Amino acid sequence: MPHFTKPAEGSWTEHYPELGTGLVSYADSVSPEVYEREREAIFARTWLNVGRIEQLPKVGSYFTRELDAARTSVVVVRASQDEVRAFHNICRHRGNKLVWQDFPHEETSGTCRQFTCKYHGWRYNLEGECTFVQQESEFFDLDRQDFGLASVQAEVWEGFIFVNLDPRNTTPLRDYLGKFAKGIEGYPFHELTQVHRYRAEVGSNWKLFIDAFTEFYHAPILHAKQSVAEESRRLTDIGYEALAYEIDGPHGMVSTWTGGAPPKDLSLVKPIERKVRSGLFGPWDEPDLGLDELPPALNPTGSKLWGLDSFLFFPNFMVLIWKQNWVITYHYWPTSYNTHIFEGTCYFAPPKNGRDRLAQELAVVTFKEYALQDGNTLEATQTMLESRTPIRTFPLNDQEILLRHLHTTAQRFVDEHERAPAPAPARV
């Protein structure tokens, strides 16, 4: 008997019949060839979140993003009319990387009035127009107007900056993000300016880490020792069931309860949590964000037990919105078929005092302890998926519906792209 009502079909998975209920192949996670196809069909064509608007506080503020999966680096800038623009990070003269510091492969940020190439001093304004060519008269019929930076589509949703590397893309960002994004709009992300960001190089396919973070079936087992012993046994006996799952096109979400912040019984949490009044689910004394009513996509079942909604915006951007008025985002940036860079970012309201700051610190370092357990498990999985064992397909349960959906969606993008390949991009 489920603790929380499932759809009339009897399961979350069967509510979406296109997903099937059969064994799932992980051949899509162990192959350089599949990864190359995903780069073309997914990362070079979909909206990718590259940052937050707070990273561009004033005209001339910029940051770079290395997008290995899409085979480029972009520079994102707040231009003269306060609009966000993005460009391929390449000088039009002879292809030098335009914006970088010390190490060409490392990301950088700063503020400038114009971009100047380190190599021969060509300059571009914040709109990407070429404004200066060193020894211009030495060139042959060169018109600077023809040598502006190659622009990349950039749009902002609720302060999250996205780029789309497909010059033929005609889908506006908000349409791409779909009903979950519309249902989150109005959430006060802009109030959460206290930021802690973590980064890990993970030895697994990018989809495997998303798998880990879109199911909580693993939580009572893998993270058992994070709870006090009695609570851990209780959680293992109960197992895990979400409040609800929903799928919208390529995107998915899970709505869940948590152990409570604070928990009903304080003896169930560790001494440090009792003292600092914080833990994995965030500071127990949440800040007032002036949020009288949750936006409609949050706590969709209206559960009193609600603690967290986790949204996956395909392909690689997750937003976790906690009842305790804080947010985590995850990004998974592939660097090869079996490696990726994982970024986890925690956003809080600025702490009022040192006590608040400590409560936030405990939430952040607890998140880190969990992520370290998750990350290492992935390498163990990747290794065996790549081995020559005869086991090729795996059963996924109803609490793993979002994994089934992710792998199905990635495959669908590849199939659709290859069935109707777009024409080669026009030469600039």
Next chain:
Amino acid sequence: MPTVLPAAFAELEPFADWAIPTERARYAKRVSSTMDELQAFYDAAFPRIDDALAYLEQFPIDGIPEDATRLLWLYCALMTASFPVESWRQPRVPDSGAASFDAVLEPAV
């Protein structure tokens, strides 16, 4: 040796080397410490945590005095050191092997 913590926390001066400004460095100190060292730090700092929280509550983060900032960092380090003591019985997260998860952006204080 000059004192670095607020006077009311003088007994924690022997552990002032835990008053480290960044999580990345606090974590590095944790995993290079022995369990005896972590336990000693926890046993000294945990009993004073109510006093520390009350003390830190007095100060807005903007304009927090230097000695209070060091107390805050020392207690941030206690958050980090609490996991080996309260959960793991070893400095590292069990089964975390070669996995790393490094802070690349943190608040200034």
